[in-house]
Structures are given as C-alpha cells and as structure tokens.
Amino acid sequence: MRSFRKAAALGSALALFGCVACSTLPHNTDPQVIGSFEAHSGDESPFLGPKAGQEPDLLLRDFFTATAIPSGDYEAARSFMDPAISESWDPTESILVVDSIDLNTVHVDAGQIEYSVRGNIIGSLNSGGAYSPENAGYEARMTLQQISGEWRITDLPSGAVIERNELRNRYQPQSLYFYEQSRKALISDRRWLYSGQDPMDTELVTLLIEGPNADLKPATSSLLPETATFLGVEDGEYRFSGMTAMSQEDKTKFAAQLVWTLNNAGMGQEFRATADGSPLVEGLDIMSTDEFAEFNPQESPTSVSSLFVLYEGSLWSVKATAVQPVSGSAGTVGDIQSADVSAGGIVAAVRKKSPDEFEFAMGETTGELGTALSAKTLARPTFELNGQAAWTVEDGERIVRVVRSSATGQITDAAVDSSEVDGINGEISVIRLSNTGARIAMIIGGYVYTGVVTRATNGKHRIVNVHEVAPELNGSALSLDWQSDGSLLVGTSSRNSPVWRIEQDGSASSTMPSGNISAPVVAVAASPSTLYVTDSHAMLEMPAVGSDSSYWREVPGLQGKRSSPIIAN
Template sequence: MMPARRPLAVFSCVALIALAGCSTLPNNTDPQVIGTFEPHDRADDAVVEPRTDSEPDLLVRDFYSAVAIPTGNYAAARTFLSTDIANSWDPTDTVLVVDSIDLVTSNMEDGDLEYSVRGNIIGRLANGGAYVPDNSRIEATVRLRQFNGQWRITDLPTGAVIERTELRNRYRPQSLYFFDTTQRLLVADRRWLYSGKESIASELVTLLLQGPSSDIAPATSTLIPKDATFLGINDGVYEFSGMAGMTQEERLKFAAQLVWTLNNAEITNSVRATIDGSPLVDGMEEMTIDDFAEFNPEVAAQAVPKLYAVNDGSLLEVKGEGSTEVQGMAGQIHDIQSADVSDEGMVAAVRKRSEKESQLAMGELGHELKDSVKGETLARPTFEVGGQVAWTVVDGKHVVRVTRSPATGELSTAEVDTSALENVEGEISVIRLSLTGARIAMIIDGSIYTGVVARATSGERRIVNVHQVGPELAGSALSVEWQTDGALLVGTSASSSPVWRIEQDGSSATTLPTGNITAPVVAVASSPSTLYVTDAHALLQLPAGGSERSYWREVEGLQGVRSSPIIAR
C-alpha cells in the first residue's frame, strides 16, 4: 500500500508589507506575463535622470522606469535618490517583477512626502537572469523630500521593483545549455538578459561557466571545474583557463554546450575556443553545431513525428487521409482511456477495467502488452527519454514510474517522491514529462504547475522546485503538453480563451487563436509544425505560429470523430 500523499498548496511568496519581506536571488533579468518579447526601439528609450521640476509622483514613476536599466550598477536609477542613500541603496538584494505599479499618497509631514507603492508580483529575478514565477502582492513605502526645489527619494526598501512593460522592451530571453544527469542530453536553462548591451556573447559564456540556475540544477550534471575561468574573446577566439584537468570527453561536452548556446543565441555559427592557448578540443580549431549533432537540443523540432489518436477505446495511427488501428495487442483491445507512444515504438495505455478500476498496460507496438499498476483513476501515461519508463498518477495522489525490462519485457513499479507538493491542495489530474525528462508539467485542481525531475539513483526520482505558472488559467486547465521549443500548450474549459501557450519559465502566458474552437479542450498535442486540440466536437489542428485569424481544421482521417491526439516522442 503506497503512503498517502499529504494535501497539496499554492506556492507563492507571502504577501508583503515591505519589499524586503520576500527574498529573491540577486541579478538583472526580465520576464513578461502578457505577450512575448519583441524588440522595441524608442526615441526616448529611457529616463536616465530626473526631469527638471518633475512632480513627485512622476519622479517616482520615472525612477521605476530607470530601475529597468541595470547597467553601471543601476546608475540611472540612483540619480533619482538623495545623496544620503544614492550609494547605499542595494537594488540586487531583491528584484521583483510586478504587473504594474500603483502609487497612493500616504502621508505629508514637515516637507516630506510618502507614497504607498503597490502591485501584483508576477515573478522574481534570480541569479544570472533566471525567472522564478510568483503570485503575491507587494506594498512598500517610498519617501521624498525637496532639495534646492527638486524632489528626490530619501527612503525606500532595499531591492528593486520592475514593471513588466519596461522589462519587455529592455530584456530578451536566451537559453544556456547544460547536460542532464546522464550526460547524454542538453537541457535548456532560460535566462533574461539586458538587451541594451552591444554584445551578450561574453555574458552568456560567463553564465555558462557559473553553472545552471538553482531551479534546473537538480536535473543537470556539472562538467566544468570550479576554478575554470573565461578570459574573454580575443580576435574572435573564446579563451579559457583552469580547465587543464578536464578529460577530452569532458572538453568535448563543454564544447557542445558552448557551441549550441552561442549558435541558438544567433551570435555565431562557428566557434574557436582555447584552453591556455591550445584548442579546447584536440583537432577542432573551429567548431560548428554539425560537430555536435548528436547533442542537438532541438532534434525533436527537426523530426517528423507520427500522429496517433485514442478514439472510442481504440488506439489509431493517423496517416495521410486515413486512420487505422495499430498492429498487435494495442490495436485489438477497445477499452483504452488514454495512451502515450514513444519514438522507440513503445506504448503505455490506461485501460478501463470496470466502473471503479483502471489499469496500465505497457509494451511494444505490434506485440503483447503487460499489465501493471491499478487504481480507481489513472492519469494519462507519459514516457521518459528512451521509452522504457512511463509515469502515471494513481487516484490523483501517487505519482508512479513503471519500468520495462528491455530483456524480458517484465514491468516493475516505484513511487516518485512528491513531498515538494505537500503544501499544494488538490489532486493531480495530468502529468507530462518534457522532451528531455528534466521537467514535468502538472494540472492540480485546474491549475498549471511545473517542476524539475531530480534523480538520487538510477531508479529514484523526486519532483522538486515546483511553481504555479499561468495563474490566469487557475481552475480552468484541463489538458497540457510540452511543445518542442519548451513552452506549454494548455487546453481549458474557458469559452473565451480555450487554448493557451505558457513559456517554459512561466514568464509569459498568452492565448492562442480561438477561431472555431468550442470549449472544453480536453486534450492537446504538439509537433514541430502543428498544434492539435480536442474540443467539444472534434480533433482539430492548426499550423504552429498561426495568426489570430487562423481557423482550426479537422484532422484528415478523423473528421467528425472526437479523438485524443498523441504525438510519438
């Protein structure tokens, strides 16, 4: 008997009375909660110093605009402060992202003016530009006084508050790449970097040496020595020291991290790098992504995956203009509630045995399926990389891994440690592992949560670093799946906004074209080229990147049939 998991709770920073009441890790980064990043050129790009004879409320607003400029240790923002605090103010102690800032006059006394600063916290900016979702409130006090007829801020809490609209125009997301714990796959670590710099190449490489962000770190491995140093870029060559003790294999893998990071940031597609004057990798003075194709973090985006569907208890393969039942036992049974299919040709299916019992069956397509874990309810299974291990949720409480022996086909079951969820109330209805297996998405009582998959041993897994993302969807989410770029595709019960996209780090939640979709959207799937949803009537598809005027069309071979889509991955 598996031990009962304690009730789950919303992860958020406690409501604040003072800004310092919610701690975050320091540094400059940016998220945005509505909309995606678009470079924005403005003639009056930023207020870099106080306006002459500015009204006090406008001066405070200009100050928060200047806080979005981190260069020179926030030199622009410091010009709005009185001499007494200009040097002592520490904006890196806490960096909060709010939807907007509200100012209310709270007190006037002896020439001093106080404003209450309020806003909804939507995220925190962690070390190295990592975005940490949040969902709480801030209320802080800012005090001003006139000096020679000009208002200046004389008192404010430590830390910085940044409006998302300012950050949206001044920062951009980039991905660093680190190896997973098996050192076979590159995992993306999304960072937000200030876009006002001429080049971000050095910043990216410096961050690469510093290692993964604290959130994704439990799912990654470290190859780089602690005393490794990036010396800079000299005549186009990336120079390093402190790596002499690395093996050739370790150098090769670090080179893969470096090349894929710089290539996908559109900095360079050809990299020259040295350690103490010698090539980073022997015999490779100039490196491109072709030299590290086996570590391609976007390999799934370049593949043409197979489309399957569950319809009326049967597992179908969809080809061209038709659909047929799959070969083997999976095509002969007709009590399938949900299923997942791997690139390696493995299938995991939840069968409805009776009104109060479901059972997981697993095996190779075209062959026998073996029975495994039972429960009153089982969540749709999701495969780890390699297709030999599937996860499901028993009765909304117990997350389990079902492992298949490639030699014998026998199945074994182990429970996943979900203690990180003990403060989140509700049952888990959906779980989906990311393409690398490093992350997990969950629906708990209609809200979306993401976490990181940590492994203590080859057979033990823990879900850690859990955050609620897309709070706009709270209570309405029904289905979720990872897209090939790391974002989440979410189906909801909301008629006005039935389909959403949530960025990998939770920094943005945007609605997708509604077109002719009729809520509820009970199933979703995503390939590199196409999005799939099952609404109240049918299985529909839309080209990835479709415009607001795009209409979802029925999938050929399944017209008029309400089926649940499955993309083999």
C-alpha cells in the first residue's frame, strides 16, 4: 500500500494553514452549531467576558475558553472582539478541537500586537455535535488592538477553535440510536452536546429526527418519512407529526430508538409519545425499555457471554472453571492459528497448513470444518451480526467476506470493496467488525483505524469513511476488540502502556491498568462483564467495570496455559 498516513496529516495541516492565514475558511451553509437550542433562558453558565485592564495574552487565552460556550450565538466569545469584527465573525464555519493552544508574539506596534496561535488538531465537531478525529497541525495569526484603553481582538480567522479540556468541561457525550441496514439492531451515534443548555431531552429528540451523522449514515437504514416532525414536549409527552404513512411496525421500531436514546441519556425510565394525535405505539400509552428489550444497544454488565480460548492450536470452551475442547473437529485439529465464534455456535478459523500457506475454515463448533480459501497469510476472522458470514484479510491487503449457508453448509467468498483503505501505508493485520456489523476497526501498519460498513443493493459490501484514531499509539497496536459500549480495547507492544481504551468516535484514548501485564499484548477480548488479554506469559482477566485494582488475574481453569480469548458474539 502507498504511504498515505503521514502525507495526509501534512497535507491537511498545510491546507488548513493556508486557510487560516488568510482569515477565512470554506463556507458551509449547513448549521454547524453544537445543538439547535443553545440560547436558552435556562442556561445557567456564568458569562465569561474580558476583565478590565487585562493583558493581551491573557485576554486571548480567555477568548479561547469562551469560544467553547455557544450560548447566545457565542455571545461570550464575541465580547472579546472589536464590535465591527464581532458582527462579521462566523464561528459556525468549523469547530476545531486542539490538544492545547500555544501563543507566540510575532509583531508589536503602538497599541497593537499580533500573535501566532499554534496547536495540534485532534478532531472537529460537525453538525449536531458529531466528532470526527483528525491529526494535523494548526497555525493562525490573530491581532489585538487597544480600544478605549482595553485590548480587543481586531483580526482572527473564521471558525471556532476549542481546547480538548474545554470540550470535556463544557460538553457531554450522548448517544443517539439508529438501525443498521438490516434493521435488526440499534447502533450508537455519539454526539457532544453543550452542557449548559436545557432541556437536553428536546435536543436529543430533535437530533434523532434529523438522522445519523454523515459518517455513520451509509451504514444505517431510516424508518422516518421526510414529513416526520418533532413538535416538542408538552405535559411530559413527546409529540410528533407527519407519521401517518408509517406502518405500525416502523412506528414501534422508532419508539425503540426514542426510548433507548432517552433512557441511556438518563432522561428517565418511562416515556409517553404520540404521533399525529395518537399513541406512537398502539395500546402503549407509557413506554419503557422493557417493551423494547430485544433492541437493547448495550448488553448488561451482568449478562453472560460464552468464552472460548484457542489453546495449542485447538478451540476450547470455558465454563466457570471447567475448560475442555469443543466437541467438533475444531477441538482436535491442533493447527488453528486464530479463530472467532458466533453466538449461534459457528466457528471461523485460520489453519496453518505449511510455513507458507494458511487455510480459512468454517463450521459448527460441534461438527466438521469446511475449507473456503487459502493464502500466504490470513487475518483472524470476525463475524457479522447474523453469524453466517465472517471477514478476513488475505496477504495483508485483500479483505474477503466468507459466507456459510445455514442450509447446506456450502462456503463461498467474495472481495469487500476496501478501496478507501488502499492508500494507507502498511499491511492490514487485524480487522474486527462491531457487534452490529455496522462499524469496522482495523490495525494497519501498527496504527488503529475505524470505518463504517455499507451494503449496496447488489449485496456488495464496502468500507467507507475511514479515520485514524489514537495516533499517540505510535504504531504499537497489535490486537483489538470492540467493547459493549462501542469503545475499543487495544493491546500493544509498549511496555509502559500495553493496553488502551479508545472511545467510539475517536475523541479520546487512555491507558488501561497494567500493573502485571508483560508486553506484547497479542490478543484481547471484551465481554460486558470482563476484559481479557494475552500477554507474553499468560491469558489474564479483569472486571470490565467496578474494579479499582491495577492487576489482572489469570483466568480460572487456564492457569499455566497460554491461550487466546474469544468471546462469542
């Protein structure tokens, strides 16, 4: 693959510098504010404005803090400017998120000072608060003048720039839920909403009606007609119109979207909703998550997932402290290099047939394995939502979808359109589909990338909207898996930080407790209740939530057996 990762970052940086240097950015007529209701009388955020006699560098730093407050059409930020500039400044053209802001004086004149503003762009906020990860440099020039004895900004680029800490302090991530293309499962669409606005539920429902963010949209299926409108909340009832053409089934599925979005945002547990004057769901005046449990987008931490391990080339089942080979041929072959298991008991495995040949095999855990294809290298398989199709990578480049007929057991394969990945430097060593199959995470050349999966009318699958996340891993990534909340668990070769967590939208990454892990971490897996890793010595586990310990324990029944974890999804 061509060298693309670093060149893209440099190109973005140069393009951005060229824009900000001339104090303009490409105009976007779409609304770019974080939310649709930022100017509420209920906004209790204190007004942040310039202080009397404030030095110019301190005033400029306070301006960037105020830029994170969108209330009143960015009233706080505008108060730091000369009135003429304040009227023409458009912060909605772009909202860039930088790690931090560095100021350097470049020119001083009588009553005037010019600063160079630098930082590293880590992402941007798009329409509706959707976060898009980026990795580029930022540099702009800003001029301040003394007006009536006080410093004020008189020249600055369009668009808003906020620091990462202000994003975390002033905004909160919330999830909207939309259906993947088969409409069998809900997928999370993470948004950053300004904390000072009230009411938050109104904003969430408005965004739900507007639909998924641009990146996620190709992987979703819409239920709502164009006429669908949110009328607001009255007496605790969410009111909609323009839904008369919808079937009752689609209204029920939309109700699941609504209830899970509001419930998981902490907006309550019971909800009332009407469409065109009638209950949204016939016979259901009050709705809760109990009525839509089958669409739960997050498994409970108390739910039990089937754990398998790959040990000495065979597949073993782990139940409590009992560990034994599966009853099918996968439990005895002894040449399996990697595998995945579906919730329905289908295993997809990569078998080593010779030093230069690997074979892809599929079958039931209780039966025989059928062969699909062979190559010099094959990546660990990963299953789609229905468990009848799994993906792998041939020779580090060609992503292949393998389908097993549930009726006949016949296995076929077809290439996935991964043209958007082709320009990225390095081999694709790991791919993992999310539980819904709508998202994909990849390790390419040691770096982590995410994208979404779309399916055309002809059935062909394609990977689109690919972004690099967590560039701070510096090419050390070796293994990854999706967690039930949509984040990623990543194992690396780094001795100091062998395990990482990356947020679903790439907005943050953090090191995990690693008191007794010995890098490299060659395998990871996550169930709703437990995290698993395989380091240089053993397979270890830690509770997914509620643990204050920095130490991982060997898995009961597997002490002394170095194995790789597999969670059946």
